[in-house]
Each structure stands twice: as C-alpha cells, then as structure tokens.
Amino acid sequence: MNWSILGWGMISVAIILLVVFTFRFKNGKSYKVRKNTQMEGLNKSRIAKIEGGLHRTIVLGHQLSSSAYPGLGLNSLAIVPGILDPETLADGKLNISTSQGSLMVFVRQIVENSYQNGFSKALTQRGVNTVLPGPTVYSNIAGLVCELGVHPQHGLILAGNFGPEVSLLSEVCVSKNGDVFAAAGTITSQAALFPQVENLVMGENNFMLPGLLTPSPGRDAGWLTEDILRILLIFMIIAAAILKMVGVL
Amino acid sequence: MKKILAISILLFIGLTVLAGYLFPQELSPILSLIIDWGILLIGTAVLIGIGYLIKRHISLISQREKQNFLSIILLLAFISTIILGLIFSFNHPVFTDLMINVQYPVETSLLAILAVVLLTASFRLISTRGWTPMSIAFLCSAVITLGLDAGSIYLGSGGAGDVILNFLRRLPLVGARGILLGMGLGGLIVGLRVLLTIEKPYGE
Amino acid sequence: MTEKITCPECGAENLEDAEFCIVCHAQLREDSTLAFVDPQQSDQDGFDLLNGEEDDLPGLLHALKQEDEAETAEDKSQENELPSITPEDEFGKEDIQEDEGIPGWLDRVRQRATEEEDSTGEITQKISAAKESLKGDKRSTQHENFETWIQKLRGPIGGGFDRDPEAGDSSDELEEEQEEVQEKESEWLQKIRKAEGKQNVTEDQRILDHGENGLLNWLVALEDGEEDRSGEQGEFDIKTEEDQESDEVKIDESAATQEIPVDERPLSVRIPPKLSVTDEDRSQADQLSSMILDENAPRPVRVIKRRSKLGAARFFFAVLLILSMSLSLFIGEAVVNQSGPIQPHTDGFLSWIKDLEEGAGILLIFDYQPAYSSEINLIASPILIDLVSRESDLNLLSSSMSGPILQRQLIGDIPGLDTDSITDLGYFPIGAYGAFGLGMGISADWQIVGLPESARAFPDGGFDSILILSDTYGGARAWIEQLTVLMPDTPINLVVTAQAMPMLVPYFDSGQIIGMVSGLNDGVILETELSTGVMIGMRRRAYQGGLVILAAVMVIGAINAGNQNGEEGGAA
C-alpha cells in the first residue's frame, strides 16, 4: 500500500471538509463541543486578576515549528488574540514572553493589530509588554523565575512547545498563591506538570483552545473536521490491521 | 492591497514547500533557497528579540526600578561577551571556556532544582488531581518504571522475566502513539487553517 | 436666474447643462433629478424597532433614520407635492451644519459609557461607529434636519407638529392635540416607569422626566425591545421657543422660483435647539441604573488556597534529597557497579560499536542543551574513548545554539584526542524547521541560472555511521527522519537522555535506528563492555537512592491524600 498517496488523500479530505464546514457554519450554526473545565478555571482566574489589578504573564514556548509536535507554535499564536480583550489591552499588567525571536515578532504584530482594530488606528497600545526574558530555553526560564518572583498572586498562562523545565515556572507561581493554566503541548512538559497544575490541558485538547477563546466559523469547522478525520483514521488503522493479519496488505 | 500581498506570499511559500513533499527531487533548488531565506528571517527575528531584551533592561535602569543593578549586571555581561567574541573570534578557546564555565553550571543547577521541584510536586499528585483512572495509572506507571530503572524490581534475565519486562517497557508507547496521532491531527488542521487564510497569525 | 441641478452625490449645485459635478466630479446626466424614495421599497426593509434583531446601536440609529425617511415620503405622497425644502428643514440643515459637533444626548451616552463599570468599551466603539454611519448617510439625505428628526422620533406629543403648520389647523386644535399627546405620553412614560420599578412619581419628577432623561430611558426601552411600535405611531416632540421662532418664516410654495432664506445672524447669537435637563438629574439616573446593573452582576467566588506551606515542603524535600545524595556519593567505599538487564536497543548499540572498522568516518550530531551535558557526557565519553582508540575520523555538527561549547566540553575531556583532526560542519538551526530543509539537499538535475546554491548544503553522504546526541524526543526524531531520507544506507545510533528514551523505542523497532543507549544503567554497561575505566562510579548508587526516594514520596503522598479525603468525608 502506498502510504504517501494515503497521506495526500488525507490532506485533500481535510481541505474539502474545512472549506465546506466553514461556509456552513457562517450562517450562525456551530459545532457543539464538550465543555472544557480547564477553560472555566482560566476565565475565573483572569477575571480575578483583572479586577484585583494583579499581574498576568503568557509564556509561548520556545519553538515556532517542530517536527515532533507540528503546528504547536502556530496554535499558541492563535490562542493569543482570544486573551487580548479590551480590559487586558488597557490595564497594562499583561506580559507576553517567549524565548524564540520569531514567536515574539509574531506576537507584537498580533497585539498591535488587536489594539488598533478594537480602539483606533491612530493609537498605539501601551498596555501589553512583549518580552524576551532570555534567548535560549534555560536563560528564558531563569529570567521568568526572577520576574514571576517579583509580583505575587500572578496569573500564568503557558501555551506552546515546552520542555520539562517549565515546571520551575509553575512552581514559582503556585508557591506565591498564583494561578497556572497550562496548555503545554509536549509529552515531557505534560508529564512534569501533571502532578502540579490543576488546569492542565492534555495533548490534542490544546488545539481546542483557540476556538473556545474566540469562536469563529473557521475554528468550529476545524473541530468538526478533526473529529471526522479522527474517526476515519481509527477505521483506517483497524481495517489495515485486519488486512495485514489476513495477509492481504 | 497589503492583505492581498500578504496572502499571496503566504500561499506561494506554503504551497511550494508542501509540493516539496510530493516532488522533492524536482523542487529541491527552490526549496533549499526558501529554507535558507526562512532561516535568515528567523535569525533576524532572534536578533530583534535580543534587541527588545536589552531595551527593556535599559528602560528598567533609566526608570530607577527596584534592584535595577541586576539590569546593569546583565548589560555589562552582554557587552563584555560581544567584545570578547570580537577580540578572540567565535571558536577561540578562551571564549568557549568562558561560555562553558558560565552556561554549564547555571543550566545544570537549574535542572538540579527541577529534581527537587518534581519531588515536591509528586508528593501532591493525588491531592492535586484526585483519584481518577489517569492519576492512578500515572502513579503505578511511575513507581514501576522507577523501580525498574533503580534495579529494585529485577525480573531475572532470559525467559518469562524478559518477556514481562519487555511488555512493561512498551506499555508507555501505546499512550504516546495515541497522543502523537492526536497532535498530528491537530497540527494538520491548524496548518491548513493558516494555509486557507482562515487563521492569520501574522496579525490581521 | 439659470436653472440649477443638484448633484446626487455631494449635494453641490451645478449649472443645468453641466455634465459632471464641479465639486465631486460625479456624473450628473442620468439621474440629475433627486432620487424619489419609493414608499413600498422602504416598507419592505421596514425596520421594526422592536423586533430586537438590530441589537447594536449603530444599526439602531441607521434603521431609525430609514424609518423616518419612509414616514416623510408617506406624508409627502398624501399631500401629493414634490419634496421641497421646507423652511424648517432649511433652518434645521443649517443647524446641523453649524452644530457639526456631537448632539447633546449622544454626548451623554458616551459619558455613560466611560462611567459604567461593566462597560467593556463596546459602547465607545458603537458610538464612534454610529458617528461614522451618521457621516456616511449625510450626503444621501442632505435635505434631512437631524434635530427635527430627533424630535419627530421622540413620541406622540409632538405628533401634530411635524405636519406643516399651514395645513389649516387652528390654534385650539393644536392645544387639544397637545393634551391628547401628553396623556399618551404619561401613559407611555408610566409603562417605562413600571419597567424600571419607579411607581410613585411626584408631579415635579414628571416635569423633569419630560427632558433628556425620558430620551435615554426611551432609548433603553427601544434597545430592550419593550415598547410595541406597531400599534401606536408614538412620536414625541417638545415644542421649544426655537421651534416657535422657525414657524414665523413664511414660504410661498406656489411661486415659480423660490428664495431660500439664509439666516444672516452671527453664529454666536443663533442658539441651537437644546433639550433642557440639568446635569445632576442625568448623573443621578445614570448612577442609579449602573448601580442596579452592578448589584445583579455575578461575582466569581474565589477562595485563595493558602500555599505558603509549599515553600517549606520544597525546602524539606531539598534537604532530604541533597543529604541522601551526599551520603551515597561521599561515604562508603567505591562499589563496582553491577550492570542491570541489557535492553535490545542497548544490545544493538554494543554490537555496532564492536563491529566498527578502524578509521571509520563518524558524523557526531550535537542536539542537546548544556543542562543535560552532565548526563550525555557520562554515556558518550566511553564511546568517544573507544572511537579514538580506533582512530575514527570524527565530523561534528550541531543543531543546538550551544553546540560549539558542548563539542569543546565533551571532546576536551577525551584523553589522546587530537582536536585538529576533527572537522566542524557548523550549526544547522534544525529546531527552527524540524530538519525539513536538510532533506532538500538532494542534488537536482536542473538549476535556475544565477540562483545561489544553498549557502550551506548539508553533506548527503561520505560517513560510515551517524551518532546523534540528543536530550529531547523532538530533536532526535527530526534528525532520524531527515537522515533516513538523505542517507538511507548509513546506520544511525542514538545517545539520549532518560527522558527522551521511552518515546524513541519505536524507531528501534522499525529499524530506522540500529542502536540506542540512555540513562545511567546503559552507561554502566558501556563502561564494563568497552572497559574504558570507571567514570560513573558512586553516582549509580546515589542515582538509585534518588529514584527509590521519589517512588516512596509518591506513595506516601497518595496515602496522605487518601487520609485527608477520608477526614474531609468524615467531617462533612
């Protein structure tokens, strides 16, 4: 069996489903997804931090694209606009930090555009600081540990491609009565955060977050397409296994 | 106008690189060039990021923030490293020894602190996550793997012992495959959403 | 007096025979006459204020204007007159042009937007959008009088007044109409009061509410969709002194030519029609409604768990771990390490290194961070000592930013290794592109003239074996995928950390790699098999002690959590 033809078939089916469902969901319909309890924790924490005038930090991992976890960097960039509502843009207590330069340049562009679309083209935003605490993984961790230690009761959001060292950040935040919401995509970071963080988004659920934060027809279509591809993939694997067992494949 | 230009650049680069998976041989001259220019852009972005790092610490110093002498230390270290690198050249032993004897101890010590943090966190595993199938499986799997690594659980060599050991060693692979397949599906969809301009990470 | 044509686009007046408008150069020929609004058409997209579909303010205001256009057209068609500029409009037009700034009530709505706590800035956005939509519509309805339009919209009292006074109504009929409208108004206003819970309204409060407050509440009622517009043509209008003044200007409709009266009085003298309501009443009403809103808003109840104990717990575990490590490392005699069971992938690695010829070309790929170099060096050192003893030709390449440092640190400790014989292929930012670029290094059979070759073409051959040193699953996997494309026949081996090993076992099963070593256990095996001297030594004992401590702490923590749940369950 030529597996690469199967791969291109999967890409074509995904494109067709994505386009069809995007147009279908344009007139108000939407795809009902299951409730994500971690999202409620995130919203509660954000409300409490904004009302209390406390500091919040979003950390975006250290890779834009990686072969082991494809698309994780792009997904963390898609999460950022959902967190930039008017209060956040205005109140000046939000830092967005990453250790990869390209992620940082992307984030600055997203923040400036979100601000100008929401308020006015003439204004430039002062409320959100995009920061690079350190250019490598561990220098980034060292810089963030110093920064998180300064402001107690911090609101920490982790989204993207991390290693296990991210557990140091969540420990600093938790030990100073802060809240942690972790959407760390790699298996090693999830394993390190599993015993420490309540609001931990597991595995593929990370790709659910952009749609939960900013619903749009395209993202609803992405959910439905992903579910359909999942079921197709399961059937394909089972069928291929049976054919292999009987010697056809 | 700007939007159309951005979208056309995105589509041209995206579709060319995607076609590279189909015709690697035929497209390789163009693809290696696209990759080279991409690496140049990423290198420039890293320099921009470091620029912001330096600018932030300069503003901390000028605003006389608390503990701004730390920013002075950072700037001095930055400037002296660049001067040393220019004087001694990048691969000179003095320069690399300086790097080795600062980066290696600090990073290894940070990783050592992680050991204590993981130990502390593991004590609160059940109080944080509660008794769920996943946390119970996590606990049993971690304890068995630690036992096997430490040699405390020794199943003898050859025969049934090896068989069971091999089976236990492969169990984590099952969940890993499922997670990676799920991440692959998610990566495929998020990549297609960007290519179909449903998602615009470049800030429209 | 030459006949004038009004430009449909910008409203400027042009000569009759002019082809294009002198101001905005729009074409005048086809539709030089004013577009006559077709009443049926306006009914179809008739806007029902109360159907609640138009839920944002700009749409609401825009729709109100269309609604009014339809009514003006109906009035005109009853009196079958061509729409002409009535003095009142004329007066009003100037008023709009003069009062180009924001009308009073819009200003108050904006004030309210800034004071309200729960306002998320959306009202500000809506107001500015409304302002643009108002400007956008100004050209198409340049005969419209914004002030009179507002007055026409505000309810039944002035109902009688938007009709042309010259329609033969005597003054007592006007007074009767006034009383009728006031009763309707009071009925209508009571309905709003009931909705807002203000039952017993004093007499002077009623008078006060005539003014601006009424409008604000009326706007709120419209937005909530309470008032039923279909039964009642409720248009509310107050007669103020300014309006009376404008009635005295008489225009003779039947005259062949019309003189458009221009008010020469200086700007400062002309008083724009203001609705008289004091500021305190307005702020009281706003505070009241915002307080009501604020009390009902759901408050997230958050209990901040006391976590100060976490610092103490961390300190305790730190002392526990460091003490036990120190005891294992520094006390007691050196023990010859017993190597544990040999895994299949370790066995594959051992057979590869034993069968390696003399002077083989080895490509060493450094893909780990300095933090893990202590673990990697422990395992890689015996391998490199063995390779040096076989005079292998070493080629180094790094995909980690600290690659050059790591190479010097690892190779610097190898006795008898001449660093000059080593080839450094440089840094490839593989992590940035998941090694995609490398697979493209295959030489193609065509070339675009002048197209620069890849600045740093990746070597696609010439090695007997490849050794990847990595600390993460992602890095090792990226290299495996690329190298199996680039050099399918070259055997690949891995030296990885303990955290990466579980996920890389499938690559050994599928045959993409022929061997893998990781963790201290494999390090001890390599030391004994390759007999390159004792490096690991006491670390193995400390390492085993640490793993047992972690397992014990996890189990104790689980038991402790179980007891806590039991106590809480008992207490509850």
Next chain:
Amino acid sequence: MTFTYELLWIILSFLLTVMVLSYLLGDNIFFRVAAHLFIGLTAGYVVLLIANQILWPYLINPLINGTWPEALWLAIPVVLILMLLLSQIRRFTWIGSLPLAYLAGLAAAIAVGGAVFGTLLPQSRAIVDSFDPARWYAVPNQTWLRILDAVVMLVGTVGTLSFFHFGRKQKTTSEEEYEKQPSIIEGLSKVGQVFIGITLGAVFSGVFSSSLLALIDRILFIGQFLTNLFRSF
C-alpha cells in the same frame, strides 16, 4: 593551590552553582545576580552565533563574494529583513505582516507535511505492521506476547485518540452532560485515560532521572571542590 587559568574557571563555576542552588532556600539576591549574569552572557553569545553561523554564510558572504545574479536573488531576503526591522517602529507596524506571512506560510506547510508524513503515517504504519503474522512467528516462544502486544497497542491507541474527541453528546438533559462525549467514544476514552496515565508516569520518571543526574553532578562538583580546598590549606 597555585593560581592557574583552570582554577579561575573552577572558582567561577563553583560560585555560580552555589548561587543558583541557593534558590532552594527561597528566592534571593544571589540567585538573581547569577541569573542576570547568565542571561546577559547567553544573549551576547547568541548574537555572535547568529552573526557567525547564519548571517555571514547565508547573506553577507554570498553578497560580497558571490556573482551578481546571486546577489540579485539575495535582494528578496534583504527586503524582507528590512521590512521586519522597520515593522518594529510603531508607525510602520503594518509592514511587518509581509515577512511574517512568509514565515507563517513556511511554518504552516511544514506543520501540514510534518503532521501527515512525519507523524500520522509512520505511527499508523507501526501499529499496522505489528499485526504482521511473519513478525508474530519470528521468535517461537514469544508469539502470544507479540499478539497481545499488537492488540493492546491497537486498543490503547484507539482509546487515546477517542479521549481527545471534541464533539459533545448530542442529546444532553443537564449541565453536567455538557462534558460528556457520544456514548461509544465515552467508553473508549475511559480506556484511553489509563494509557495516557501510564505514558505520562513513565515519562515523568524519565524526566526525574535526568534532573537527578544533574543534581548528583552538581553535588559531586561542590564536594570535590571543597575537599580540594580543604586539602590545599
């Protein structure tokens, strides 16, 4: 102890190790000094690395020594780089979307290609290949184990994939049911939860092992330094 070049580095390493490990006693000024020194030095090193290993070979060297057609082609990346730099000025932020569209297109294509040809196909193929009868009978006494291994692999992977199913149960009667998936998938995802827990537990112990080795390394280093120090006096 004669003051040698080596000793200077060892003392520096010792000081930095102790300053960083002092964080275990609580956040303190020594840790911050060591962290800021480390960040400054790493930033300087990365600037030199990029200039030396990326800008020079990929851009400056071809511009200086390359032929003019090559230099002409390099105008494209030079323009993109200038746009990226210019977009950092607030007034010209809009110009940044073009170079970022280039990076986004590249990252998206590699995400799609990497997902399908690097993850979905190889992992599915590995599961299917484990059902190959030839492999079952390759080792005589391990046939049943390999069959069990293949079945467990299939069931566990399907269960784990079902755990991440996004869709909600169609007919929901109460609020609690919003978290539920369709019933078949709900059953499979219970199995998936267990396998995910097993994987994370094994990886957690691997992560701890690596960090434990780092701690052992640092304790050994401090111990040897102090013993040498005391021996020298």
